[in-house]
Amino acid sequence: MRVFFMMFLASILSIHAAQAVEPIVVLSYGDIRGNSSTQDEYGAHPMRMDPDAFQTHQVVEAETLGHIMAQYYAGSGLNMKFVELAILQVNPKAFVRGNPNFLFAGKTLHLPSVNQIKALVTREKSTTRSSSHNGNQNEIFFFGG
Secondary structure, three states: OHHHHHHHHHHHHHHHHHHHHOOOOOOOOOOOOOOOOOOOOOOOOHHHHOOOOOEEEEOOOOOOHHHHHHHHHOOOOOOHHHHHHHHHHHOHHHEHHHOOOOEOOOOEEEEOOHHHHHHHHHOOHHHOOOOOOOOOOOOOOOOOO
């Protein structure tokens, strides 16, 4: 019995020693006491402060949609794929054949607000009638939970 107990203790101690070697990850969510020196990186973004705020942007030569989105939406906390689809949706004439990789230089882009993007994502199918042949052209679909 004593041998069994000693083996049991040795196995427990070796398990705890192995666990102590693994790194500990600590996530920081800011100062919970309200210290203003630690600021939420998303909270100060203009899109977060005013969800109806939208902007316009004049496309210059050699500029990409990724550069434009990084300039206006970086730090907003928005999913960039939804932002890309929303910009494409509200500016169809600014892109070659609806391709977000090909922008026309000189076009003025309407950069939608958070509420406009939300409306595009949550819009009911019956309220959006497309003049195109497949009916899904003017909708942004969200799959997932």
